Amino acid sequence: MIPFPNISPDIFAVELFGMTLALRWYALAYIAGLLLGWWLITKAVKTPGLWAPGRAPMVPEQVERLLTWVIMGVIIGGRLGYVLFYQPGRYLSYENFTADPMAALRLWDGGMSFHGGFAGVVVAGLIFARREKIPALPVGDLFAYAVTPGLLFGRLANFINAELWGRPTDAPWGVIFPGEAAQTCPGIIGLCARHPSQLYEAALEGLLLGALIFWLVWKRGWLRFPGRIMGTFIAGYGFARFLVEFVRQPDYQFVSEGNPLGLAFQINGWGITMGQALSLPMILVGLWFLLRRQTP
Incomplete structure (x- = not known):
């Protein structure tokens, strides 16, 4: 077992007028991912040779x-x-909503969904493409090209925050995450080690998938085929997330005595988690973009 490293979730904190203002690693991951993504997209649109007509779409x-x-x-x-897929009962039930109608808007209380963020970016990209009179597929390719560093940073921040850890394991790289929830492992006496599933996702979604996409863009010229890079990312992320879900601890609301694996959908004991259910459509959509016939 590996002890959890002594890293504070806060990079620094200051007291100001009776309030504590802190910069957290998670916030820095979002900021760094967005800024690096902006830089990567700018670099790509300034490189005419990456595009089929010799001119970037923007x-x-x-x-x-x-x-x-x-x-x-x-x-x-x-x-x-996050509210719709993972916590609808907490935020949208009549009793909870009437008691605290603004709870769903308090981002600082935690709770963000990648699949929801992905859908939000898709909608934002479509609106932007229509307003700017730009073809939608090249915009999607640029999103896919620039997003993997942000995923890497985000998953590393999840690890520092000691959240979204995996299922109990006796593997030598199992991590002893702090907190009562992480140390509540049925049938285990003493310290409970868990899969560092955040690091698995950082490696698969950030490093491996990112390296593949960068190679396809800069060495294989795939931006000349609108939709291919986007399809690679969508299918690649969906497949990576589907695999990691086998060792990732599901959200507590899905776990019960009769459902210790936290399966969101099951028949006769066989089923899938919510993360896997949301990843399957991504795999199918990504494969469709990859396999459809297209010439530059």
Whole structure:
């Protein structure tokens, strides 16, 4: 077993007028991911040789406006996805909503869904493409090209926050995450080690998938085929997330005595988690974009 590293979720904190203002690693991951993504997209649109007609679908000035739409899509979609997919009873039940109607909007209380953020970015990208009179598929390719560093940073921040850990394991790389919830492991006496599923996702969704997409863009010229890079990302993320879900601890609301694996949908003891259910459509959609016939 590996002890959890002594890393504070806060990079720094200051007291100001009786309030504590802190910069957290999770917030920095979002900021760094968005800024790096903006830089990568700007670099791509400034490289005419990456595109089929020898001209990018947008100019750098439009990338700045695109960043605003992406930020809105990530925040609104990510929060709504968490509320609808993972905590509808907590936020949307009549009793809870009437008691605290603003609870779903309090981002600082935690709770963001990648699948919701993905849907939000898709909607934001479609609106941006229509407003700017740009083909939608190249915009989607640019999103897919730029997003993996942000995923890497985000999953590393999840690990630092000691959240979204995996199921109990006796593997030598199992991590002893702090907190009562992480240490509540049925049938285990003493310290409970868990899969560092955040690091698995960082490696698969961030490093491996990102390296593949960068190679396809810069060495294979796949931006000349609108939709291919987007399809690679969608299918690749869906497949990686589907695999990690086998060792990732599901959200507590899905776990019960009769359902210790936290399966959201099951028949005769066989089933899938909510993360897997949301990833399957991504795999199918991504494969469709990859396999459809297209010439540059």
